[in-house]
Amino acid sequence: MDNDLLKELTLWHNKNKYEKIINKIMEIPEPDRDYDLVCHLARALNNQDKYSEAINYFLSVQEQGQYDPLWHYRLGYAYYYIGKYKEAIVAFEEAVALNPEDEHSKTFLEMSRNAAGREGNEKIRKVNDEQVEGLLEVDEKINQFSLVAHNNGSISMILSVGEYKRDIFQTRAEEGVEGNGYDWASLATVFLNEKMPHLVDIIRFDPEADMFAAYTDNREAMFSFAIAFNEACEDDILMKDLFSRAELD
Known part of the structure; x- marks a missing residue:
């Protein structure tokens, strides 16, 4: 690819x-x-949420992508969001095998396995009842976000950034705000400090450009945060007010 074109696309x-x-x-x-x-x-x-089209293009270069962990990750991402969880699991497992340090693929692998279990598909792994107690109930209440229970006992709240609430972030576009994972983390930090200060030392954030992620070892704290933060995000007036005080990364 031409370098100038690559810079433009990036x-x-x-x-x-x-x-x-x-x-x-x-x-x-x-x-x-x-x-x-x-x-x-x-x-x-x-x-653009055009996952089926994306899959067709990814598969058109399957031979070239077989040793590229990003190719497997992005293919798995598309499979996950059209509900093909078994295919997503295969893709994310390969991505992790090729790049064991890829935390995004590990997270989506857990999400795909959880989703496969919820839908009554083939059980991919066993999770004890205590680990997932209350998770499905809370997960159904948080709209665009997802909860992921990890094997080490921690729990994450994930959002793949995109169209959701983009107009809110556009209110500070002149400051370089793009609505990426880091901007979401800045918003969440203000929310946590002002609305749930008792959880400041318990809930942690680990965003990437295309993903917002919060995590903790305290399941009940995550459930409380997830529900409250989701409610705040559904209130545009409150969300704008909180984000107006966010310190940008």
């Missing part, structure tokens, strides 16, 4: 301008699209 991705990425790549004749271009196109389709 800039658009960082600014959540996924439609521009799609249009730009679609202007290039299909025979002239290399592996990197196809992956950029499919990733942008993922971020």
Whole structure:
């Protein structure tokens, strides 16, 4: 891929301008699209919630992607969000095998396994009742977010950033706000400090560009935080007010 084009696509991705990425790549004749271009196109389709289209593009370069952990991660991401959890598990397992340090793939692997279990699919792993007690009930109350119980006893609250509440973050776009995982963490920090200060030393944040993640070893604290933070995010006036005081990363 041409370096100038790569820089342009990366800039658009960082600014959540996924439609521009799609249009730009679609202007290039299909025979002239290399592996990197196809992956950029499919990733942008993922971020536009066009998961089935993304899967088709990812699979069109399957041979080239077989040793690329990012290819497996992004394919698994698409499978997860169309509810094909078994396929997602296979993809995330391969991503982790290729890159054991990939925490995102590990998290989505846990999420896929939990989802597969909830739907009555083949049981992928056993989780003791104490570990998941109350998790499914809370998970149903937090809309765009997901709770993940980990084998080490910790619990995470995950959001794959995208369209959800993007207009709120746009109120500070002139400051470089993009609505990415770091911006969500800045919002969550203000919420925690002002609304739930007793949990400040218990709930931790570990965001990435495309994901907001909160985690703790205290299950009840996470349940309380998850429900309260979700309610705050559903109140646009409150969310704008909180974010107005967020210190940007």
